[in-house]
């Protein structure tokens with residue numbers, strides 16, 4: 001949930017670099033932030049901690065420093081206060097720690113340390129870490145860190161610096177952290193965009209590994225160790241092909257809009273996969289005794305759509321389960337089961353936990369992720385990258401349509417019609433490219449202007465558009481805070497229609513398929529109760545009060561139908577004065593349960 005960034009190298013403005021790096025990671029947490037720099041001239045640690053968004057920080061001139069670490073926080077333990085912001089420091093103040101994750105045994109450790117006279121300033125679980133390191137410091141900084149790590153239970157990515165130490169140390173267990181290698185400099189961060197302006201050379205850190213970056217004159221050295229046996233580990237340098245500008249919002253007011261517009265290209269990138277690999281996975285799905293599609297939130301709704309794709313196109317029965325509920329199905333898992341997990345970040349804790357349950361039963365795991373080297377990708381037996389490029393707005397947009405596209409293509413492959421599926425998707429991508437023009441945005445903004453003061457909205461869909469009705473509700477809720485709910489169109493008469501009253505906006509997701517007339521009939525029922533009908537459909541219908549046209553792409557309709565809803569949600573948020581990139585109470589990449 002939090003963003004970590006650390007720098008050690010030959011540049012003297014490491015603190016400014018950390019501030020800029022944290023701004024690029026702000027999508028991971030934005031309630032408070034802080035940094036610690038080892039001052040070149042003193043030497044001493046300078047700590048800065050603030051409540052609020054780092055993007056609002058107008059900056060100050062920092063003292064020269066080659067080593068600095070920082071953190072943007074999304075509070076879990078302890079309220080949003082300056083004291084609770086990271087870095088957390090030791091009793092004497094000479095050790096500073098930033099941390100992402102949860103130390104499950106922090107209460108026990110806190111009591112133990114308190115009995116020895118340690119006084120705690122914050123309410124965080126993190127604060128026990130610098131205190132523990134300080135407790136063992138006579139053994140040396142490195143050994144003290146190892147000893148402290150051995151006492152921690154839970155998930156973490158930890159980065160530590162010490163006064164008079166020309167070193168950054170870091171360790172990972174269950175929370176994301178990677179290393180960037182520049183020229184005579186290293187970066188350690190929660191995600192690649194943090195250091196993309198400086199390097200594209202990445203070294204991945206696995207769970208239960210620690211690293212030490214040391215300054216050696218003008219040079220910097222890095223060593224990786226296995227925490228279980230202290231053995232040293234060789235790491236490969238991987239050059240990633242993300243571009244710096246991919247992770248910037250450029251001329252757009254918000255990342256969300258930029259990422260919506262990126263969908264002009266991302267569908268084609270998602271389906272540009274090795275045919276042999278797709279066929280291998282299709283065979284695996286065909287041969288599996290039970291396939292589970294598992295994800296959370298938007299990725300979960302994508303999985304649900306995947307369930308429809310496989311049923312409709314390949315006549316293959318699969319099970320959709322939200323990741324946090326997956327363990328309830330452990331009875332049905334065997335070494336012949338296949339689990340297909342979908343995750344943009346590749347770091348979602350609920351998904352990782354579901355994978356642990358599956359692995360214990362010998363289940364094979366296929367993942368669709370956007371972040372290369374992420375925990376989910378690394379823990380899968382097979383993995384496809386959806387290649388959507390960095391997604392920084394909290395609301396998932398381009399990752400969702402990329403995941404949908406790849407799942408649809410896989411369904412066609414299972415049906416033995418891969419080329420037909422690829423053709424449909426390429427045609428859909430080209431229609432999306434035409435659709436995403438300034439006139440379309442202006443048109444949808446005008447629809448948003450008509451409804452933005454409403455407090456309730458309902459969305460209906462049928463077949464593969466039912467999961468998209470649920471996804472539409474997530475999009476609208478999370479960025480505009482309008483109470484939005486999605487329903488299977490046919491379910492209206494079984495309860496939800498009681499909610500409809502005069503003027504309530506109702507989105508109706510349609511495709512020109514066998515469900516069209518049924519859904520139109522449901523829209524008529526909504527209208528007769530006073531609903532204000534906004535049809536998202538390839539063709540107009542007299543029941544619509546507003547018509548948002550989408551291209552006719554047949555079975556790929558969930559992919560095109562969700563895009564105008566993303567745009568509508570974006571404008572609803574903006575018109576209501578909300579920042580769509582940083583919704584309250586939410587953060588990108590949910591690395592806690």
Ligand code: F6R
Pocket residue numbers: 296297298299300342343344345346347348351394395396397474475478589590
């Ligand atoms: C909503 C949204 C979330 C994520 C969910 C899973 O717009 O982004 O619902 O879809 O937290 O995240 P990933 O895909 O990273 O596993």
